[in-house]
Amino acid sequence: MDRHKIPRTKELEFGGFLGAFCLLFLLPATVFVLLLTCRTEQASLLNFPLPLPTLRSLWNPQDFALVLAWVGLQALLYMLPLGKLVYFLKQVTEGTVLRDKSRLLYCINGIHAMWITALLVGVGMVAGLRLSYIYDHLLQLAFSATVLAFGLSILLYLKALLAPGTALAPGGNSGNPIYDFFIGHELNPRIGTFDLKFFCELRPGLLGWALINMGMLVKETELRGNPSLAMILVNAFQLLYVVDAFWNEEAILTTMDIVHEGFGFMLAFGNLAWVPFLYSLQSYFLVTHPQKLSLPVAGGIILLNGLGYSVFRSANSQKNTFRRNPVDPKVAGLKTIPTATGRRLLVSGWWGFVRHPNYLGDLIMAFAWSLPCGISHILPYFYILYFTMLLIHREARDEHQCLRKYGLAWQEYCRRVPYRIFPYLY
Template sequence: MAPPRGSQAPLEFGGPLGAAALLVLLPATMFHLLLVAGSESARILALPTSLPGLQALWSPRALLLCVTWLGLQAALYLLPARKVAEGLELKDKSHLRYPINGFQALVLTALLVGLGVSLGLPLGALADMLFPLALAATLIAFIFSLLLYLKALAAPAQDLAPGGSSGNPIYDFFLGRELNPRIGSFDFKYFCELRPGLIGWALINLALLMQEAKLRGSPSLAMCLVNAFQLLYVGDALWHEEAVLTTMDITHDGFGFMLAFGDLAWVPFTYSLQAQFLLHHPQHLGLPLASVICLINAVGYYIFRAANSQKNTFRKNPSDPSVADLETISTATGRQLLVSGWWGMVRHPNYLGDLIMALAWSLPCGVSHLLPYFYPIYFTTLLVHREARDERQCLQKYGRAWHQYCQRVPYRIVPYIY
């Protein structure tokens, strides 16, 4: 039975009007950044002085490449997994099962790309196709989101996301109606969350590095650092793929345009901005400064990985020796809230590590342009908004226990600041 209309979750992102605006603003922002990154001035707040011709903006070949890429990653998703994990309990007390083979997909993709390059595949040519590829990915995201919306119209009420059935088609199309849309055992949201976008991001970075080597004889130290830092991040996410099953994206958000566009287009084409910038605006980076940047990234990665590992270990087995001595607060749901260790310092220590790494990814690009710093600026905004959404959900879920936790851990992301 569907919940009464008055019990619907409060609308987010400004409701239908905000969702309609984001449907336009998100792709427009991505396209603007792609054009600016390749311009001579690289001024993020200025309009490009000249636009490329239609042939440089749209290409059937780019659409074919995107479809082929999605097909390849879907085929790798269907390969036998090293492990099959259960998701969190659903409304009907059941658990969905997920293949844990994302890192396997990354390795096999790398081997296939390496084989292709050795046989003459012009991988660097992708650097000149980013805009048509992004346009094709956006078109795919719109069509995919429409199909997901239509599929969800026939889904049982218990399969809908908490905020995905407002009754407004624009809002529901944006946020996503169905929580776990599947055909058989193929989970669309889980597949898109880490596979095509993250691996595509690493591939685009590599293509930009190869193009720089072709143009200048060898890749710059700055380009190598950006590639290495971001490949580590992608590899870590896929190695610890099971951890995504407890994130807000999987457990709470429906699968609509917001996540489909973010996974398939926004991530690979805006997260690679630093490498795009360096291809067109080379930066000299000496070893002393490079060493400092590496240290900053290492600190961020250590905080990010240690905090996430501690949380995941505690969720799997609170009696594990590494977390058994941590202090907790009991909740009415039966779950425990950590109030010591990393999660006793701030409420989201993993976000702190994420932001430190984001800064390290931009520093190799120098400080003369704002464009390479779009990612840490955007990511700070995203995480602050995400933290606020998480705060509301935890307060609703844990009630008094969450108030006690907030009193014990007053800072949200940055100790003594925020």
């Protein structure tokens, strides 16, 4: 492949070069500000100045070794001959096959890795493993994950520059090193058959999120004798989400992250640091700010989470079934719109209700995850506030890609399904 003939990226996102440069510092800073605020008595984002830690207190070689060991364990489980192999056709923005006509082979064994990890953690706890260590060293572990994310991103960028025949990302080939470093210069970087982006997309981050939550539950038990109902709900809701992701791991192969995004700092930091250490913010908050829930309130929160999960899973299952086999009896009766690419767009079922019903379900669940933390602090609601902005931004990017890909068919779909995420609102 002639790298010089690959088109330059013209449409820059996230504020272009300057925005990418600022986000390199703003994203890690956000993680540490929120974690530090969570441990203060007021837990208020308006409570400044925060007690800032020193670099010496954040850097702990033992914690960095633990983070490396965790990622190494997940990499080892990823390479085990378990699960199934799936071919996936690489595509660029317009949906055409890449110039090298290649097909990537993925090992789908995340659910096996999850169960083996759970078994190892369980055996470790019986043998005396103290999971509350995670709470005591959360800042140091987050710093280690951030260092690892920067180091991995540097290696990824150098690999994209130096490796011959590299398939560059359509959105990360601007020619500006800062922007391409942030967005990701290479589309699907691999070492042999080890796909770095696919591995990081779920394995260390989502399992790390569940492990951190468990560490918070153990810490609360040590402090108060037993875990609170609020902590149990947060752990249960978010564990369901993690298990669902691994049970349906193959569906990731059709997401924007795999098909379109390069693998650079944005995804590396997001997967290794942002997801595990900020998505667990509710359980971290509950350790130092316990909440009492009545059974009727807890029941209502459970029903809300169940509603969100039902919408999320039903919508995603409908889409994935249609993509695999449009004549499957489960989706054969749904209305569709033909496109010039040969594919058809669903325009009934969940996908005729709003354009992104899976996002709607995601946001309902996110709200349910925050409610066990009470309503006296805004901090536990950071996740849903951030996630709303993220999904609205992602929805806009996705619709831009779909318009370029499907043209008039997409315009017709938007006419027939006017609401993007929230019915009758947006």
